[in-house]
Amino acid sequence: MRIADIGGEFALIERLCAHAPAKHKDLLAGIGDDAAVIGGIQADGSYLLVTTDMLVENSHFKRDWATAEQIGIKSVVCNVSDIAAMGGTPTFMFVSLALPPETQVEWAESLYRGMGRACRRYGVTLAGGDTTHGAAVTISITLLGRVVPENLCLRSHARPGDLLCVTGPVGTAAAGLAMMSAGLETPDQLKEKHLTPGCRLDVGPAIAPLAHAMIDISDGLAAEVNHICKQSKTGAEIVAADIPLHPLAVEAARQTGKDPLAFALSGGEDFELLFSITPQDRQQLERRGIDVVTVGKVADAAAGILLRLPDGKCQVLAGGYNHFS
Numbered sequence: 001m002r003i004a005d006i007g008g009e010f011a012l013i014e015r016l017c018a019h020a021p022a023k024h025k026d027l028l029a030g031i032g033d034d035a036a037v038i039g040g041i042q043a044d045g046s047y048l049l050v051t052t053d054m055l056v057e058n059s060h061f062k063r064d065w066a067t068a069e070q071i072g073i074k075s076v077v078c079n080v081s082d083i084a085a086m087g088g089t090p091t092f093m094f095v096s097l098a099l100p101p102e103t104q105v106e107w108a109e110s111l112y113r114g115m116g117r118a119c120r121r122y123g124v125t126l127a128g129g130d131t132t133h134g135a136a137v138t139i140s141i142t143l144l145g146r147v148v149p150e151n152l153c154l155r156s157h158a159r160p161g162d163l164l165c166v167t168g169p170v171g172t173a174a175a176g177l178a179m180m181s182a183g184l185e186t187p188d189q190l191k192e193k194h195l196t197p198g199c200r201l202d203v204g205p206a207i208a209p210l211a212h213a214m215i216d217i218s219d220g221l222a223a224e225v226n227h228i229c230k231q232s233k234t235g236a237e238i239v240a241a242d243i244p245l246h247p248l249a250v251e252a253a254r255q256t257g258k259d260p261l262a263f264a265l266s267g268g269e270d271f272e273l274l275f276s277i278t279p280q281d282r283q284q285l286e287r288r289g290i291d292v293v294t295v296g297k298v299a300d301a302a303a304g305i306l307l308r309l310p311d312g313k314c315q316v317l318a319g320g321y322n323h324f325s
């Protein structure tokens with residue numbers, strides 16, 4: 001049986017994880033969130049966060065499209081984004097590296113120069129790792145973080161009646177990737193969003209005390225809404241016309257013959273935050289000058305997880321990036 005036959009990445013994770021102990025009194029959230037949450041360790045009562053994210057050559061980057069430094073930046077950012085999604089701040093990083101034996105030392109050093117830049121930007125300290133040889137460049141980062149209990153945002157915390165908001169445009173990175181894949185002259189802003197994205201640690205900690213559920217958009221808006229709803233046992237309605245799209249992403253869709261909405265729903269790697277929040281707290285965010293966009297609402301589970309199209313019709317909110325489909 002192939003992995004695609006059981007539904008891909010997430011069905012596989014579920015099957016695999018059934019074979020190992022995955023519950024512990026101090027593990028407040030484990031498999032199924034952006035980071036694991038471990039209590040009972042830190043003297044100040046904050047929780048330890050642990051996340052891990054891997055980039056593999058040709059699956060996540062191409063060495064002829066991205067410089068080593070850009071790959072280094074992105075490898076850190078995608079991990080910091082997962083810590084931000086929990087409402088936390090990052091602390092210590094471990095880097096496991098597989099390199100083909102012919103890799104130039106200068107290339108590897110540039111990779112670390114990029115990581116270093118991102119570490120300085122997000123306040124991360126390198127604390128260890130592992131180095132081995134392999135057929136393709138593989139960078140696996142484990143990042144620790146901390147969060148005070150009041151700021152912890154789990155995917156399971158959404159409640160019917162909450163608004164669903166995003167911190168910025170979605171589909172931009174996918175638009176950049178689509179243009180580069182098609183061999184088209186790609187605007188710098190789109191290239192940058194795909195090759196060296198930032199993440200929203202700038203607003204995560206301010207949103208966290210007010211938000212209920214939070215997740216980062218790494219697999220596309222549709223996938224992330226479905227993750228929140230599944231964990232929270234709710235439904236949702238997303239309004240297609242309210243999803244913020246970058247004008248350059250709309251233009252990229254036109255040039256590549258694709259649908260800009262598909263970039264937003266299924267593209268991934270935007271590293272914006274998606275969160276649920278009461279309408280009152282949403283206003284509170286606005287008063288504090290935190291700019292977010294409401295894209296829909298959390299509903300009862302019975303309502304289903306829906307996308308409202310511009311013509312008023314609703315369809316099931318499907319899509320998302322899946323490594324095995």
Ligand SMILES: Nc1ncnc2c1ncn2[C@@H]1O[C@H](COP(=O)(O)OP(=O)(O)OP(=O)(O)O)[C@@H](O)[C@H]1O
Nearest residue numbers: 013016017030031032033034035053078082218219
């Ligand atoms: N091979 C695995 N073994 C155990 N747990 C896993 C495995 N792969 C993923 N998980 C867990 O499954 C959940 C979903 O993983 P996933 O990598 O999709 O996280 P994400 O934050 O949604 O995406 P991203 O990796 O893009 O940040 C996480 O809680 C993760 O720790």
Ligand SMILES: Cc1ncc(C[n+]2csc(CCOP(=O)(O)O)c2C)c(N)n1
Nearest residue numbers: 058059060061062218219267268269321
């Ligand atoms: C060469 C190349 N091909 C495709 C993509 C797109 N891509 C790869 S992984 C991913 C989602 C998140 O994955 P993960 O769950 O592993 O974090 C996306 C959108 C890319 N960046 N580079």
Ligand SMILES: [Mg+2]
Nearest residue numbers: 034082216218
């Ligand atoms: Mg995530």
